[in-house]
Amino acid sequence: xxxxxxxxxxxxxxxxxxxxxxxxxLAVMSALAVRLIxxxxxxxxxxxxxxxxxxxxxxxxxxxxxxxxxxxxALSRSALGATFVHAVYDRAGRHVAGNVELRPEPxxxxxxxxxxxxRPGAVPExxxxxxxxxxxxxxxxxxxxxxxxxxxxSALWGLILTGVVVVxxxxxxxxxxxxxxxxxxxxxxxxxxxxxxGKAGARIGAGEGSGQIDRISRRIDARLDALEAxxxxxxxxxxxxxxxLRRPLARVRLxxxxxxxxxxxGQAALEAAIADLDSLTAVIGTILRIARIEAxxxxxxxxxxxxxxxxxELAETYAPVAEDAGQSLSVATAKxxxxxxxxxxxxxxxxxxxxxxxxxGPGAAITLSAAPAPEGGVALEVTDTGRGIAPGQMxxxxxxxxxxxAARSGEGSGLGLPLVKAIxxxxxxxxxxxxxxxxxxxxxxxxx
Numbered sequence: 001x002x003x004x005x006x007x008x009x010x011x012x013x014x015x016x017x018x019x020x021x022x023x024x025x026l027a028v029m030s031a032l033a034v035r036l037i038x039x040x041x042x043x044x045x046x047x048x049x050x051x052x053x054x055x056x057x058x059x060x061x062x063x064x065x066x067x068x069x070x071x072x073x074a075l076s077r078s079a080l081g082a083t084f085v086h087a088v089y090d091r092a093g094r095h096v097a098g099n100v101e102l103r104p105e106p107x108x109x110x111x112x113x114x115x116x117x118x119r120p121g122a123v124p125e126x127x128x129x130x131x132x133x134x135x136x137x138x139x140x141x142x143x144x145x146x147x148x149x150x151x152x153x154s155a156l157w158g159l160i161l162t163g164v165v166v167v168x169x170x171x172x173x174x175x176x177x178x179x180x181x182x183x184x185x186x187x188x189x190x191x192x193x194x195x196x197x198g199k200a201g202a203r204i205g206a207g208e209g210s211g212q213i214d215r216i217s218r219r220i221d222a223r224l225d226a227l228e229a230x231x232x233x234x235x236x237x238x239x240x241x242x243x244x245l246r247r248p249l250a251r252v253r254l255x256x257x258x259x260x261x262x263x264x265x266g267q268a269a270l271e272a273a274i275a276d277l278d279s280l281t282a283v284i285g286t287i288l289r290i291a292r293i294e295a296x297x298x299x300x301x302x303x304x305x306x307x308x309x310x311x312x313e314l315a316e317t318y319a320p321v322a323e324d325a326g327q328s329l330s331v332a333t334a335k336x337x338x339x340x341x342x343x344x345x346x347x348x349x350x351x352x353x354x355x356x357x358x359x360x361g362p363g364a365a366i367t368l369s370a371a372p373a374p375e376g377g378v379a380l381e382v383t384d385t386g387r388g389i390a391p392g393q394m395x396x397x398x399x400x401x402x403x404x405x406a407a408r409s410g411e412g413s414g415l416g417l418p419l420v421k422a423i424x425x426x427x428x429x430x431x432x433x434x435x436x437x438x439x440x441x442x443x444x445x446x447x448x
Contacts, residue, residue: 006178015174019167026163033159034152041148045128046109052084053132053141065090065136069097076116083147085116085127087140096137104140106131111145184213188220200228293344293422301427305342307370307378308334314346315368318353326362327384329353332369336378338446340427345380348423351416352382352442360386360439377448385439394433420444 006012060068065088072086076099087098095101099116108130115124126149129142187204194202203224206217255272311334322329338345349368356366364386373379389397398421420442424431429446 006175006182009178009182011181012171012174012178015170015177019170019174022166022170023163026159030156030159033155037151037155038148041151042128042145045143045145045148046130049084049128049130049141049143052143053130053139056086056139056141057132057134060134060136060139065096068136068139072097081116083144085114085129085140085142085144087138089138089140091137093137098140100140100142102129102140103138104129104131106133106138112142114142181213184217188213188217191220191224195224195227200224200231293419293426300341301339303340303342305338305340305345307336307338307380310342310346310349311368311370314349314353318350318357322353322357322366325357327357327360327364327366329357329366330368332367333371334369335371338378338427340446344423344426348420348444349380349382351420355416356382356384356386356440360384364439373445375445378446380444380446381441383436383439383441385436388435388438388440389433391435397433398431 056068056071059071069088072088075081075084075086076097081099085098085100087100087102088096089103090096093103100114102112102114104110104112110129112127112129113124114127126145127142128145129140131138131140184206191202191204203221204217206214206221208214255270311331315329315331319329353366353368356364360366364384366382366384369379369381369383371379397417399418421431424444427446429444432443432445434441434443
């Protein structure tokens, strides 16, 4: 498995795009976080500066300028001097106390880059300053914004570290997912290659996974099952066609050889050859008709079919045929109408009647019926009390050229019930074969 194929896989590319979106969102959120930290902490610093300023103004008013200078110098030398700056100016504008020397505009909050005095090893920092005029001069108070910058840096580094960890985890997860997908795709590719080589039994074997590739793999396996069944049916059909056409062709050839002798025997041989060719033509015509019906190219589906009239007509036509075979044909119920191609529906019933006459045996009673189905629509039934069909062959008899007679020595082409199946499917009807106890029950239910 090539690493390039894994890195170019859809899961890894999706994770890359997701990681890029995450980084953009993280950058925006970082900017918002820094802005929020700056705003909230600056407001706290402003309040502390205002409180310190109010204290110094109170000292100036209550104890005088001298005590104010003493207090400011003491503050500058204390621990508060590490973060606060102070300056006091007299009426003449002279700097008389404090650890900075500057005169900001009174009443205006300002940010200045300063290097306070009396702080060994101090470096320039940004301070938030405010000045207020008193009767004796000007008081300047400020506080370092270094704590704000430190909080912003800590937040940024935390967000960056989080982003790096999350992105690395996403990339690792995406790589593992892409590798897993690549393994499954290679299994699909290998299976399809085996099928292309003629190994129709090859399957992917996706298991019970819920991923998209697993679901597609199971669908491919299902389609391969259907393809294998179709190929097997095609082979059986081809063998059946070859077997069924070989005997008539052999008889045609033999008849033509006899016809060479001339006379009455030759004429009879020619007639036999023509009859065999007509039989072959009928088989081929039936195959083509099934193909056209299954392709939806045949039939006027807008006709309204009167089932009572149709069943009466068929019973009148085929009752004598059944009597000649020692059977009886009757109509039990005949109610309802349906929309479809009348000719195809009649052909379907004719095939079922002929199938019953041919296989039910002497003494069988064949019954036609049409009535509303309990589940809706109309149900057509052809039943007989003959030998029936073995349960294991109920589905097989619907396949083209299937014969219960393995030697295929009997009459018929094995296309009667497949034609019935095609006509039912063309009308959206369901076809069911069941044991009639005794005999066979064929039920075709048309939708309402």
